[in-house]
Amino acid sequence: MSIPGIRDRKIEDVGLQAGVDRLTEDQIQKTIKKVLKGETGAKLKLYAETCMRCGLCAEGCHYYMSHDKDPSYAPVSKVRQTMWEILRHNGKVSPEFIYGCAQIAYTECNMCKRCAHYCPLGIDIGYIISVVRRICHKLGVVPLYIQDTAHSHSATMNQMWVKDDEWPDALQWQEDEARDEIPNLRIPLEVEGADIFYSVIGPEPKFRTQLIYQAAVLMNETGQSWTMPATPGWDNSDMAMYTGDYEVMGRIKRAHFDTAMRLKVKRIVMGECGHAFRSIYDMGNRWLGWKMHPVRVMHAIEFYHELLEKGQLKIAKTFDTPVTLHDPCNIIRGRGLMDQAREVVKAFCPNFVEMTPNREHNYCCCAGGGVINCGPPFKNVRVEGNKVKAEQLIRTGVPVVIAPCHNCHGGLEDIIHAYKTGQELKFLIDIIYECMEKPDAVE
Amino acid sequence: MRLASSWDWEPGQRVVLESTKCSEEHEWQEEFYASPDGERLACVVRLSDFESGVWVNGEVWESRFDRVWYPRFGPDNRLTVLAQAEMDWTVATEDAAWEDSYTYVWGTRFSEDGAHVAVSVQQDGAYGMIVDGKIWDTLYENANNFTLSPDGSRSAAAVQAIPMGQAEVAKFKAGVFTVAVDGQAWDKIVMNAWTPVFSKDARKVAAQIRLTHFDYAIAVDGGLWPDTYQMVWEPVFNPANGQLAAPVKAGGAWGVAIDGLMAWKPRFFQCWQPVFSRNGQRLAAIVAPEYGEFTVAIDGQPWSWTYPVIDQVVLSDDGSCAAARAKDNDEKWTIIKDGKPWERTYDMVFSPAISPDGAFAAAKVEKKGQHRIAVNGHELETVFDQAWDPVFNPEGDKILVRGLSQGKFLRAVVPVEQYRY
Amino acid sequence: MNAAYEFVVGPLAWIAGAIFVLGSIYRLVSMYALAVKKDYSSLPYMDLKYSLRSIIHWLNPFGTAGWKASPWTAAVTFIFHICLIITPLFLLGHAVLLETFHGIEWPTISDGLADGLTMLVIAGCIFFIIRRATVDKLKYITSGMDWFVIFLVLATFLTGFAAYHQWLNYQFILILHILAGEAMLASIPFTRLSHMIFWVFIRGYMGSEFGKVRHAKDW
Ligand code: SF4
């Protein structure tokens, strides 16, 4: 049953091993049947039946392209090694097989959907992989680190075990910091009826507080009516979506949207994150029964673009170092923000160089889909699996890469380091903050 | 609401404050908060780089702090703030601070009569609650989902009872969380516990529980309902008879179970925000009879009118009438009352209020940045720069309107009879 | 031999046709019912405009990332499918049958053209077979079903070609051809060939999600 491919590159992970150690074939079959019968329908059936095994999707995947076209990394091959086998055996597969399924589904597919541009049939490999992950979750076979993150989501409603007090405390601290620069700056907490709820991802109050600082400066200096909650529900990130724990995904998305509705804001503006956007805009809302986001969600790029268009964000100086732009899957392929992203970049950076392929066809950072959250054991999987990205970066020949997404940052950082491209990574807000007019700033 | 009987219900409009300016030299004033009875207006005022104060009706409290936040009026119209002095935090009600100070406090809550004030606390890295200045005897590694009983006599939270290191997945699965009531943790330790809630008499506590990654349950006083579910949402107690209701998911669909037995057959795509009427006769909840279509169900019967988003159901005392906020496909909000929406839609509709007999629903509404109060779909004349949610008098024939207009703080009592349908 | 011929062009043709038509209807209806029941968070996003947008783009052999990445396969795929559909539909021999048995007049293409198209289909089959047998990524994913459908098509067109050119025993080959053709027709709803009836919906769904929700192209 085990096929050359994943079985030849097994990576030890405590979470996966502990998970499969408890399993028997009968248990596996029972769980799989329940998931397939209860949670899948025509979509999976049609994908399984009508995939022509033509292999055209192969060239779509950065893993395949980066591994010298090793056939086992082709999108369809990942499904061939997982779901097709599961269906063929009616769910009666071995624990060892499940280990392989989990390793493929969690670490060898970013669910980036780039392959969707290559499959003539219109088969959604990302979706099939998400079903495999759902099965693995139900079987308790999930990589340790991302499982811990999902646990954090369930226990604290945020990704990083940030405790209830640490959140407002971090905001007040950033407010104090920013007042050195802009004396009347505020991070308004819990203001009912504000226009904007600015939401961030779990790591920001812990490791990337400068992003909160910069966003606060942007909000203040462009005169926005905005607020941040002082309660859980502030975090828009979602690793439960990626482990396949849809119940927890639903719970944290409800907490997020309920917070927005409690504050009676007109929209949620979120920082530069891709996967969180997917969770809020596409996945979490649907699981809860909302056809679209119940409170309008705006990704930072869209927001910056609006500020520029309305003339609220003014440019004090340009960022002259040549830059390139990495298109994050979840907001480009997932929301079509490629033009707005370019307009914002070009407004500040006169020396903008496209990387190719780009826009919808851009290669994923290989950190997305929860892969980076699977932790150190799988770091090489994503670095080796994205040689094409490094080549893309090198071809641009520019010193600065803008990546308006947290996951992309993590992924690209490792790639830049491993392939020694020598580039510096920036968020858009880094550049905006540096180059915008700040009428209230002292100095 | 019964507290409201002592307020001034004389119909007519009154200027409570001619000016909302601060009497002292200051750097800025923050957002205003109005007392429920509309007699007082408060805000945090920053006096200098290192000093903040509390402004009420034009005067600044004598007590000064390094930092002040979360000014909130209790149901009895007393003002409570969270304040920091010398790095530590405390709570101050009406210019009187609690004796002790703590590493951090947040999340002020009041009893129904406002007599009791509780906050969440972190003291030297340990978590719990403080009620009226008295901190829990036992504090925990972590705590969240804090709650205070309606009478203010007891407090509870979801707590992490067992310490856990980084990425200790197995330990988490075995269970480290539970519910602590007045600081006493339940014996039953579980994977997750959420939204503990007290019965009206404060004798019982219920919570949502996750036993394994996919077995959800409802716990009452540390014991579990016999069945587990695919998922559960927040339970509520019936204020009249103490029964417990919770939305539960079984067989892929949502229903409501009462005291462990299925009461609303699971047939909804979603079901949440359950609420009992004051007399306990009726149970309402937000439900989605079809994917993407939400409405209110009363005793399991959904209204026929559906919206993409429904929020905040309120019930009349006897449960015969209900109202909720609703948002349409054009991102406009309205109120849906007894199955029928108001004719007009708004950029925003705030928390709805319903009269005790259910004849009237009222809410603050916003169009182009300006606030008005609407009753049964009719907008009252006064336009405010900022208004607060309307409050019905106990008889249900008048509403109290509070708002800021042209720099003045106004308070109006408006008879609503003419808006009866 | 005559009786056999009568049987394959008579009752058996009816049976094959019925299996194809009824089977396809059954598959479509039951698949839709399943989607309504189980894919309720996907189905409501179906959108005619964006379905067509996607379908039209993918009908251009040079218009998508996927086709561009494999131009040879794209070219063969298009020629193969076009010939595969046109040849049997408009072949004179088939039209004659329709006329004789049902009195229906049917447009036709010349025998010479049909012969050419048939050769293209056969060439296409050979291309796909070689590709499947030699390219690593295909070897990795190919199953019995994939061989079955390609050989079924090959058999049908090869025997048709042979019959037309009167190779070997004409009658025997003709019967073989009809049998293969009927087998192909009847297996459309129940094998990988079902992409013929489902493709527009699968493509349309992807197009709808990308167009309506994701505001991006899916090609
Ligand atoms: S990583 Fe992206 S391109 Fe590769 S198989 Fe997964 S979704 Fe497709």
Ligand code: SF4
């Ligand atoms: S391109 Fe589509 S049909 Fe072809 S093998 Fe890949 S998923 Fe299957």
